[in-house]
Amino acid sequence: MTKYGLFLAAVLLFPVTGGVQAGGTKSVELKLHLVVTQPPPCEINDMSTNIGLENIYDDQVPPLPVHPFTIRVYCEKDVADTYSYLKLQLQGATITIDGEQVLQTSIENLGIRLTYNNALAPIGTGEWLYLDTSQSSDGILYNFNLTAQPVKKYAHDWINPDRYTASASLILEYE
16 A cells, blocks of 8 residues: 555544544434323213203393203223322413303303302313212212203393303223
């Protein structure tokens, strides 16, 4: 090998070995893809629920009637051995009436006040309603018993005759 060839080999190899020796950092993007291999042990049945709210007349003054209803959670097996609580979260459009966040209806200034265990049920706040799994007699069917009450933003507000609807998304988790 000639002097020129040896010099060229040294020049070509140096940057490679020098790059390895030089310090520095490099960002690497890592993507994880997770696959759930087991179905959830519980599901909410009767997703569309008519809670029986009656006609509201324009001359009615609050408080308007309260209507109880139940969200039934069916589990394929007894979850009490694995989980202490079932958690239910309500998400939906809200309106503030009398300082409370209530479920907004399709009629302006009319909401639905939901309660659970005699307290205002949180809607759209990220808070949870808890149900102790030991409360089920058979370990398979669990009930979230709530109440619904129409509420007017202004007590003497005129409500135009019309059908009204309200909807919420339910998220069920286990703890």
